[in-house]
Each structure stands twice: as C-alpha cells, then as structure tokens.
Amino acid sequence: MLALSYMLALLLTLGAASPLEKRSQALDDCLSAAGLSPISSSSSDYSSTVLPFNLRLQRFPAAVVFPKSIEAVSSAVKCGNELGIAVVARGGGHSYASYGLGATNGALMIDLSSLHSIVVDSDGQAHVGGGARLGDTALALNAKGRAMSHGVCPWVGIGGHAAFGGYGPSSRKWGLTLDNIVAYDVVLADGTIKQGLTASEDADLFWALRGSAPSFGIVTTYHFRTYQRPSTVIVSTYSYPAGALSSTTAAQVFLAFQTFGKTKAPSALGLKINIFKGKSVLAGASFQGSRAEYDQVIAPLLSSLPGGYTSSVKTLDWIGSLKEVAGGQPLSSQGASDYHDTFFAKSLMVPSATPLTQAALEAFFNYLWTTATSSNWFVEFDIYGGLGSNINARSLVYSSFAHRAMLLGGQMYASSPNYGLPYPSDNLNFVQGMYAALTNPMLGAWAGTQGAYANYVDPTLTKDEAKALYWGSQYPRLASLKKRYDPTNVFRGGLAIVGA
Template sequence: MRSFLSLTALTSLALHVLAQDVDQLKADLGDVQAVFPGDGDYTTAAQPFNLRFTGIAPIAVTYPTDAAQVGTAILAGSKQNLQVVARGGGHSYIANGLGGKDGALVVDMSKMKDIQVNEDGSATIQTGNRLGDVVRVLSENGRAMPHGTCPFVGAGGHMSFGGYGFTSRQWGLAMDTIYSADVVLANGTAVTASETENADLLWALKGAAPSFGIVTAWHSHTFEQPQNATVFTDTYDLTVEEAVSMVDAFTAFTFSGLPPSFGSELTITKGSEKGKVTIAHVGAIYANVESVNETLSGFTDNVPEPVSISRSPGSYVDSVLNLGGVDSLDVSKPDSNDTFYTKSLVIPEAEPMTDEALTAWFDYNANEGFDSDLQWFLQIQMYGGNGSVINQVDTDATAYAHRSSLYTYQLYASSPNLLPPFPDNGYTFLDDMVDIITSSMPSDWEYGAYLNYVEERLENWQDLYYDSHYQKLQTIKAAYDPNNVFYFPTSIEVPSA
C-alpha cells in the first residue's frame, strides 16, 4: 500500500505530542496493542480511506481484543484529555475514524470479529467485522440481513448511521435489525443497551453510536436467506429532457405498488456527448429472472429503449458479489483508496423534486459535468414507495430521523487520477450542483442529508442529519459522555451549560 502521510503531518503531530505524556499513555494502555508515530507500521495504521484527509495523525492507534481492553484504551486517552474515536472498517468519508484532526487516540476494532448465529436466527456481530464477513457467516447459516453493497465497509459505522441496501425495502436499514448492543462508555464500563436496559442509549446508538461510546457488538435480528436473486442493469444515454422524464417515470414506478423484494437506484454518469447523461437503472429482485422482467415492465414501458441490458440470476451470495463488484467475500486485503468529496440529499416522499429542479440539475450534469475532468457519479436510491419497510418504522423510534424519505441522493466526485491532491473545483462542482437543486425547490422544502455519506463542509448539519432528534441526542450525550471524550467533526455536541 502506498504511503501518503506527509512529513509536515508527522512534524505537526510531534509538536502536539509534546503536550501529552506519551510514556504514561503507553503505560496506561498496558497490554493493549498500540502503534505510535515512529513505529514501522504507523503510516499504514494512520492512513484514511479517503486520501483527501491524508495527513491526519493520531497520537496512537490501538487494537483491543475484548471489551475490557476497549475500556482500558478509553480511560488511557481520557486521562490525558485526548479525543477517543472508534474505527471499524475505516471507510468514513471524512476520516472520522481518525478523529478528523491530529492527536486523537484511535480504538481500531479489527481484532474483534466474532459472529455468532443463534438458534432463533438472531446474530451477535462484533463491530470489527466488515460486511463481507457478515454476509459470509450469515449465509453459511442460511440467514441474511440488509446492508450496503461494498463488502469492505465496517459493520460498526454502517449500522450506526443507517445501512441502506437493495434488500432495505423488504427488511429495513441495517440499523433496524438491532435489538441490543454491547457498548463501552466514556468511564470505561461495559454495559448493555436494550429496550429494557439503558433504553435511551439504545435509541441514540441507532443513528449516532460513535458519539456515545464504543460498541463492541450488535445483537441483531436476521432473515431467511432468499433462494433466488437476480441483479439487473439497464443503461440509457439520454438528453436532459429524456432524463427528467425518466426520473418522473422512476417516481411513478416507486409508488406503483412494487413488491418489497425489489430494490433499485438510478446511477448517473457522464453522457456520450455534451448535453447528455448516462443513466443506469441498477438493482435486484430476490426472486427468479421472470419476476424481474415482469416487475420492471412498469418502468421500461415508460422510458426510451436502453443501450444495454443485463440480467444476472443466481444465488443470494451471487447477488452480493455482483452488486459489490467483487469475486470473493474475502475482505482480509485492504480496500482500494480514493480521493473524493461527497454530498447527499434525502428527498421527502411528500415533495419529490419538481421538473423545474430536475431540468436545472440535469442541464448542469450534462454540460458542466461533461466538461469536468473529475471522476463523478450520482445515485438516486429508492428508499420509499408503497410497502417500504424503511418508512414503516416510527420516526421517533430511533435517532435516525428520515422515515418519510422517497430517495437518498449520493453525489460523489473523485480527483481525476483518484490520488491527492483533490482539486478546488471538485468542491464547487458538487456544492453548486446541490445549490441548483435547493434553489429550484420551494424555500420550505424539507430535505435532509444522510450520515453514511457524511461531509465536513455541510452547514446546519445538525438539522439536516438529525432533524428534530438533535436536542434529545444532546441530552443523552450529556448523560453518557459529559466530558465529550468521543469527539469527531460531526459528533453530537455536549449542550451548553
């Protein structure tokens, strides 16, 4: 793996460390494995997934093997007033798992990867597991659960903030499967959070977990693994007018009474020529291929002919591999890095984007997007519609606030060669894109944003991510972490005195 940690960052960290007693920190960590600056594997241990954040230098990266060692690490850090952050898969888009700035103590969960499937079909999933691990073990037991497509993403953060995938319309978000959690608090104690024990903490964990403690294991319901799964991809090359009509058709399709076992998204990329966009309708139905074509006719009958069609029937695991773009569930090797910026929009069911807003958006994508040297894609992910389990959960049942969503948009732009530095025009490209959408909608449009596509430049992030739940989260934060030990750029803030 290439090293990107700069000499400047290491020098900055060295100055910061002067204010800390590193020898005492090492002594307080005791038997907990830890990597410090100057150690041979520190550069790899401190490397972010998003290389835009190369240079963030933690004071140390620890690797506990059980809850007791997690508690030891937390107490060792808080004793010196360090920010303590959990890292699961390390895929935070803004390197929250490194603390977001120099000097954090990282508690890396990768040594805690046990998964137990119980006789009743429930599962205990330690948070050092990646989604590929979860799929593999559950599948060996004939079980499955909702989750995203990338097998390398960690179960800790993914389940903390949502966890959308193509099974979510029938099973909910990954977070919705959780019925209890094992968590280590800021005072180093290990507790259970459930409906009957620390219920307020469980509520907060299901939407904002890393702000309140370090979850060592999720206890989750699982589902019988589908017998069949068919992945489909239909690709279109469209003018702006055709693209607007396609999204309108997609919205009508979403509300048409689709079977819950159907999930899909529209992925938008650069078109074949200026003034056009490419749109791929990608998804899966957890049934045989005949069911796919029958279900899709409600959409394909109302849009232009695609330039390519793909149908990939197979097993459930085949569908996970296909959608994840991998040929194995082995996630022991590092995932590929990227240098990117993202934004998100949660579109309410009650007020989808108007044709005026869609036209302005697609005009921008088809023209400025075509001229851009960035590697970009946009996704319109189907959350809502009749029968979606995501929106059947009461809005106030969890800290996750967006239970009346139609779509979540992910807007993603990488540097031209996927490596640093990230160009300034990459920020304006996506910022302007979102501004075009929001300025074309009514001023009281109640859109939101999605934390698994977190960004560090988002104004009013408290409301956009958490809506009316933020004040309650602050109250719970004050109860469980009054000294703000678990701090990172988008962590829940301790309320002012």
C-alpha cells in the same frame, strides 16, 4: 514523513511542545500499562496504520491501539477519558471524512479490526464484531442460510455502517442495518462495559446508539436479527448509453424511476439510479422473488421509461446477487487488500411529500451534461421510501436515525482524475455545483424537510447544517442524552453530537 507532519500539526495546534509531549507520554504510559502496545507517530508502521480510505482527508491520531476484547477497549477509553484526549473507533475505516482517525489530529484511535468475529446462532441471531466487514458478514450468514440488509461494498465496516444507518438492495424489505440491531455490546465514555444492552434495559441509550452510536460508545459487538436467505434474487440494469439522453429526456427517465418507486415498487424490490460522467444513465433493480414475479412487478417502470435502453436481467442465488451488486468484487476480505480513493461527496435525502420536479431534474442534468471537470464522478439515488418501505414503517421513536419519511437517498461523488492525490479544488466545486443545481429549485418547496445521510458524511457542512440535515428534530433529545452519557465529550471524533 507523516509522523513529522503530525508533530508539526500538533505543535501548530497547541502552540507548545512540552504539554503535548507530556500528554502523549502519559497516554502511551497508560495504554502500555493496560497491555495495549500503542502505535504512535514514532513507530515505523504509524504511516501505514493511519492511511485513510479517502486519501483526501488525512488525520494523525496521537496513538492507535488494537484491542482484542471489550475489556481492553474499556481500558483504552478510560485512558483517553482521564487524559482529556478524544477517543474514536475505527471499524472498517471507510468513513467518507476519515472520521475513524478522529475529527482532528491527536485523538486516541481504537482500531477494532481484531474484533471481527461473526457468530450465527441456531435461531438466526447474528453476533457481529464491531471490526467485521460487510462482505465477511454476508458470507458467514449465508453459510447458515441467513441474510440481512446492508450496503453493497464488501470492505465497508459494520462498525460505522450499522452506527449511522446501513442501506442496501434489501433495505426496503428488511429495514436498514440498524433497524435489525437487537442488542449492543458497548463501551461507554467512562469505560463502563454494557454487554447485551437492549432497549428494555436502557431505552434512551439504545435509542441514541441506534443512529448516532459514535457519539455515545464504542460498539464491540452488534447483535442482529437476520432473515431466511431468499432462494432467488433477480438483479437487473436498464442502461442508456453515453450521450443518448438530452437533459430533458434524462429528467423524464429520473421522474419515471421516482414515480414508480413511490407508487408501485413493492418492498421486495430495491431500486437505484446512477448517472455517470460521459452522460450515461442506468436504472438498477434487485428483487427477492422469481423471474415471473419480477417481470410483473417491473412492467410499469419499463412501460414508463423512454426507449433507447439496453437491459440485463440475471437470476441469481442470494450470495451471487451480493457479488453482482458489488460489481463482481470478492466478498471475502481474507487474503485480499482494500483499495483507496481520493474524493469528495455530498448526500441528499428527498422527502416523500415533495419529490424532485422535472424543472429541478432538468437543471441538474443541464449542469451535469455541460460543466467541464477533470474529476471522475457519479451520482446515485436509491429508493428508500415508497409503497410498503420498511425503512419508513418505523417512527422517530424507534431510533435516533432521523429519516423515516424520505423517498430518495442519494449521493453526488467525484474522485480525482487518477483516484489519488492531489485532489483538484475544481472537483470539489463541481460536486458543490451539482448539489446546488438540483437542490436550489426545490428549497422553497422543501422548507427544510430535506436531509442528508450520515454514512455519506460531508465534512464541509457547517455545524448547524449538519444538525439539520443529519438529525433534524432528533437533535435536541440527542444533545441532552449526550450530556448524560458522555458529559466530558470523550467521543468527539467527527459528526459528533454536542451535549446541551
């Protein structure tokens, strides 16, 4: 069924079957000659192979390969390049826009799941395959007494995560996942293999990869700096029950959280605030240190929050803290299978210089508390910046990641009523509405300085909006490097830089 839809879609796109069939056959021949055993739409396992995490956005690659070495990735890229077919990597497959399948139908998808090895040296440097998952990476590091900064979902792939950012509870202390990359093993658009590529070998390429990797190469191994695993981590939540807060008081809770994050939270403290359907609000913290230190650090936040919350404070070891922030999910992917969702999300990054105002937050909560929707939605904002944030300690010269002066990073996310298909259009409108309710009152003050996080990619943005929100002033340099490193635009698989 999927295979048939794919053929129909391509016929509609290209208008004539013959050149398409010839190109597909040529791709198949090229990949087979390289020993890559491609899966195409006629293969019995095609449908399951191309099933996206976000069921809302299905795309149909022309062929899928599962290379087991960097040389095999290079051979596949050369096939795509020679035949003018877009080439795209799939790491963990968790792109919000299913970009691991390509931006449009007909791409060559290079699935990196066979390249999942994780090796930790005695000096603590970690070599993580482009197809590894975050949970498996954390476990392998933990076994050597090491840790690094990354997001909370164990199933997310390091491939996309480290390509565009990588934010988690320890990012204010250790920087984003991509801030800790010391070298790349990467295949470039013409199939060139670069192993152990450092900034001193090619500063421009390294800068571009660190924040925009999918437009410049396929990373087969990330080489990371890691940190000594903390002995204790305090994980806490402060929850207001459903319906307890008016929109005015909810805005005060948010403001207290934002002000504390900006002025008082040390870098060892990760902070988030969640808002859920049913009108509940939860602030959460993760702190590297002892309970006594935590109590001192968190006191100013607690004294500024309106009453009525219940608290939970747990003292955990490092790996226990990762399980806790993952909602109790197992960290290992071994013998387990991933779930799927059907959703739309928008991301917002709020500049440190112009935090959210009470008026904007009241408008936001008013919208959330009064707008009917069948979706299952949530909102999350994390403190990126503030006192001593090591995300903001880096300049724009350090990487092509564009957001080094943001206070908050967040997302507004709505799943379909049963988390499966179909996705009602009112759910999408609901997210657009909440984004507008929060941002419209701020647009004048921001004057274009707000941003969006590429790892929470929003495929409804126009090209110009995407340029401004994801890359801002970094875009012109990226566009000129794209022309140098990928002149024929081989890597055009979604959220791609266009050479200029």
